[in-house]
Amino acid sequence: MSETHEKRFRIGLIQMSCGPDPAENLAKASWRIREAAGQGAQVICLQELFRTPYFCRQESAELFRLAEPIPGPTTESLAALARELGVVMVAPVFERRGPGMYHNSAAVLDADGALLGVYRKMHIPEDPLYFEKFYFTPGDTGVPSFQTRYGRIAVLICWDQWFPEAARMAALGGASVIFYPTAIGWHPAEKAEHGEDQVSAWINVQRGHAIANGIYVAAVNRVGAEGPPEACLEFWGNSFVADPFGRITAQAGRDREEILLAEVDPAKLEEVRRHWPFLRDRRTDAYSPLLKLWRD
Numbered sequence: 001m002s003e004t005h006e007k008r009f010r011i012g013l014i015q016m017s018c019g020p021d022p023a024e025n026l027a028k029a030s031w032r033i034r035e036a037a038g039q040g041a042q043v044i045c046l047q048e049l050f051r052t053p054y055f056c057r058q059e060s061a062e063l064f065r066l067a068e069p070i071p072g073p074t075t076e077s078l079a080a081l082a083r084e085l086g087v088v089m090v091a092p093v094f095e096r097r098g099p100g101m102y103h104n105s106a107a108v109l110d111a112d113g114a115l116l117g118v119y120r121k122m123h124i125p126e127d128p129l130y131f132e133k134f135y136f137t138p139g140d141t142g143v144p145s146f147q148t149r150y151g152r153i154a155v156l157i158c159w160d161q162w163f164p165e166a167a168r169m170a171a172l173g174g175a176s177v178i179f180y181p182t183a184i185g186w187h188p189a190e191k192a193e194h195g196e197d198q199v200s201a202w203i204n205v206q207r208g209h210a211i212a213n214g215i216y217v218a219a220v221n222r223v224g225a226e227g228p229p230e231a232c233l234e235f236w237g238n239s240f241v242a243d244p245f246g247r248i249t250a251q252a253g254r255d256r257e258e259i260l261l262a263e264v265d266p267a268k269l270e271e272v273r274r275h276w277p278f279l280r281d282r283r284t285d286a287y288s289p290l291l292k293l294w295r296d
Contacts, residue, residue: 012041017224
């Protein structure tokens with residue numbers, strides 16, 4: 001379906017804190033999804049690894065027990081809810097693909113509950129309190145786009161949001177909006193000196209993706225402090241939606257749970273790209289050096 005023939009649709013971002021019980025987190029997310037649907041959201045996105053605290057703060061083989069297959073308990077529960085409410089859902093999952101093979105993934109469920117597909121996080125960070133390489137195999141799905149009942153969408157996950165190549169692939173796949181389920185926050189020792197700059201950089205790089213690609217961007221982060229004082233992450237919320245001109249059309253606070261609603265108008269992609277034809281003016285014949293890890 002052409003972008004210009006798609007109708008406007010409303011998206012909902014669920015920004016919430018997570019407790020230690022996966023069942024309680026799923027129940028809370030389901031309740032929030034009902035609230036978002038009741039407020040008119042048609043495509044709803046949950047935050048990265050929403051069923052648990054952000055367990056990658058430590059390296060523990062015991063935590064692999066939190067993983068599940070797709071389809072599996074989380075997608076089956078949310079598929080039933082999607083079908084009941086008539087909403088599309090982006091459902092992040094700690095995916096057990098097979099013995100010893102785990103991914104940081106997001107399932108896309110259509111408004112009839114059908115599993116449209118899975119995106120597996122490509123870029124895996126390794127930083128203090130973000131020990132993701134211990135848990136996750138880099139994704140092999142590429143950057144698919146998913147034609148849902150309400151519009152074509154793409155999904156990238158957290159660390160992916162710093163890479164312009166991934167956003168460009170999503171735009172070239174025909175998506176009207178990129179969803180970025182996220183778990184990002186401050187190290188306690190860094191917040192006072194660098195905190196505001198870090199949040200600003202996080203927002204601005206994604207606004208840049210929206211501008212450079214003439215596409216909507218929707219980032220959904222968690223809130224709350226997790227972990228003991230010596231290994232604590234304070235998640236900074238600030239979930240937001242930017243339009244194809246880079247304007248922030250909706251934004252949540254940094255320290256409370258919220259449901260964020262915004263409209264996606266596929267016709268705006270056409271309008272912005274006509275005046276800022278960055279996709280048209282690319283020089284694909286000159287970009288082969290990008291396929292190398294470093295200049296030689």
